[in-house]
Amino acid sequence: MSALQSAKRVLKYQIIRVGLEAVALSRLGRLMPAAAGRGVVFTLHHVRPETPSRFDPNAILAVTPAFLEQAIGVALTHGLTAVHLHDLPALLADPAETRKFVAFTLDDGYRNNAEFAAPVFRKFGVPYTIFVTSGFTARIRTIWWETAAALAGNGRSFRFDFGAGAEVVTTATVAERFAAFERLARLVQSIDEDEAVRRLDRAAAAHGIDADAIVADLVMAEDELRALAADPLVHFGAHTVTHVNLKRVTAARLEEEIADSTRAVEAMVGRRPRSFSYPYGWSSAVGDREIAATASAGFAVAVTTQPGVLPLGPLERPTGLHRVSLNGYYQKPRYVEALISGIPFRLMA
Ligand SMILES: [Zn+2]
Missing domain, CATH: 3.20.20.370 (Glycoside hydrolase/deacetylase)
Structure with a gap:
């Protein structure tokens, strides 16, 4: 599959x-x-x-x-x-x-x-x-597709609750990593997006990934x-x-x-978009x-x-x-x- x-x-x-x-x-x-x-x-x-x-x-x-x-x-x-x-x-x-x-x-x-x-x-x-x-600039929202990529690429497996309780997702091979990422992406697109982002942030934190740090690393501050x-x-x-x-x-x-x-x-750049x-x-x-x-x-x-x-x-x-x-x-x-x-x-x- x-x-x-x-x-x-x-x-x-x-x-x-x-x-x-x-x-x-x-x-x-x-x-x-x-x-x-x-x-x-x-x-x-x-x-x-x-x-x-x-x-x-x-x-x-x-x-x-x-x-x-x-x-x-x-x-x-x-x-x-x-x-x-x-x-x-x-x-x-x-x-x-x-x-x-x-x-x-x-x-x-x-x-x-x-x-x-x-x-x-x-x-x-x-x-x-x-x-x-x-919200990225103000560091109040994480970038779910980056968090998901970090989680899926983190190790040989990760634990995640897709809605039926926590399960272990295997990510030993590159194909499994892509599959895991796609599953996470589908979740974001199907449940309440705020809730999906929170769930991703929590799972990332549990695996030593700092989703806020990813935003700070990638996105310009004010x-x-x-x-x-x-x-x-x-x-x-x-x-x-x-x-x-x-x-x-x-x-x-x-x-x-x-x-x-x-x-x-x-407010940040002094010109109205x-x-x-x-x-x-x-x-x-x-x-x-x-x-x-x-x-x-x-x-x-x-x-x-x-x-x-x-x-x-x-x-x-x-x-x-x-x-x-x-x-x-x-x-x-x-x-x-x-x-x-x-x-x-x-x-x-
Ligand atoms: Zn965009």
Whole structure:
């Protein structure tokens, strides 16, 4: 079962990679220029040098500074103009404007964004938006997918209560570790997310893992955000307080997560966030209610992680904008070219 799951996981990424190779090789983009729309909003998370590891269930979230540089190069070579995400609605609504655009966004507020990504953006004069999870910054919420990875990769087994009492989960092999991680991830997505995070934190502590220390190690603190705010190219957007799946919380909590994180980011960096990113961003985490909530909170633009390029006309749902992920599994300039062509999203539709 676990070996099959891990084979499926690998196969899924192989299939996408083959698809990207095919699109890159076929030069379909030249035949279907309309598929490229008006450009693209890119999603990034970690930007850091590669750390080789056989068990890294979050590897998809990290790219190298060298790849970021290549991706910017490809976007600029293809004639895209780099702009701030929050400027897109006005630019795309302007009938006199014919350019195509690229906007770079980085979710969660990782320290490596300041260390490794900011210098690359500076080198090219490219603006970028960092979506801050204010509860990570304030050290009041742990990052469950990091805690889960630490727990699953910790030793040969760990004890965890999935709901039917404590059980021993075996993690002797890499396949078992991936299976354990996936089981933990499924739990977070199925029970109350706050409760799942608490349970993970407790289990981690029982195995000598400090979930708070992981956050402190990975995420910028307030003074670091303030220091980075001196960069004229950066904008800080909001990404909720607790990184909870917004579709799974009450209307009151939804409103709170949006308003409180917006206020917190403004208090930290001295500028009100002009854009918002939905945690996880996939369709089971963002729907009509959430897209309406960020609009009524005053955001001109908010982004999902559902894949797609910018539409040719004005933005119909600017608070439900699609993005294209630049992720750890596809770090090749020709894949970026394939993504910019928009063809992969036509094929998926
Ligand atoms: Zn996030």
